[in-house]
Amino acid sequence: MAKSAIFLDRDGVINEDTGYVSQVDDFHFLPGAIEALQLLKKKGYLLVVVTNQSGIARGYFSEDDFMNLTEWMDWSLADRDVDLDGIYFCPHHPDHGPTCDCRKPEPGMLLSAAKELKIDLASSWMVGDKTADIRAGINAGVKNTVLVRTGKALSDEGMKLASAVYDDLLAFAKAVPAA
Template identity: 45%
Template sequence: MTKACFLDRDGVINEEVNYLHDPAKAVLIPGAAAAINRLHAAGYLAIVVTNQAGVAKGLYEEKDIRAVHDRIAELLAADGAEVDAFFYCPHHPDYTGACGCRKPSPGMLLAAAAQYDIELDKSFLVGDRLSDIEAGRAAGCQAVYLVATGYGAELLAAGMQPDCPVADDLKAAVDDFLSRQEK
């Protein structure tokens, strides 16, 4: 079995763009590639789990999601980094009904765990929304982190005090988690 870091996409790896579906608008958050490289060096898979309700809302198609993922992979590769897998949920309860994969449900994490033989209790999640945090907890992750990038910055600016560790960005979250594992 292996362990993983589950990463939300928008606002964690790449800058938040509302309903990102144009690959040309994908821009990495500084330090994201270094964080992913550190994860791999420590023996963790880097698995993206992202809600993509724009499909259900008719704003874009699943091929657009794949094109954005290809672009993110290109940007990461330019810095020597690689995501091990991208999982996405194209549903929205108001448009397609309930599903088990849309965060805060843990479906994407559970699917990744089954596919990659991941020990969830040795894995962690980094996200910028409360739904990310809830999904990580529901899946049984060892730890969950909220980052102060993307929507996380808005939540924190509004005075929210999450009941999980808060990190400046993905790199800081990864550094904190891995340093705790070394103790």
């Protein structure tokens, strides 16, 4: 049976977006983010991180740097009773490498997760802080798309495309119905 998921952008949704976050010392969970993830798990959702990481293609940090930080983040959340069901990333940038179907707004990461984790996209949610996140959700067939105000400045286009806008991930987690 297919399950409902919350697809989450990382930088600006889960952690502060300080620009090309690649080291543990630069990673800071946003206020309320861990509580929000705990609540979303209690409500029965799979939690899937989908994150563009163009800093890899640009040479700002290595894929190993990203993987080390991701492992630290995953364990930090697990220590707080939040088990992520999947973490997907796109290491590409159109000006620094191959064209791909995984870089948001393309739907590749979400579609891969849906196939691998048996996710029902129509009953799932995409939560991001920019238009590309919302477009990725729409392009994948995710019915519900949400912007949060904790990352990039929201664009008019993004706000028109999104199903809803919340101040932060915790406000969304409190409002979303159980899966």
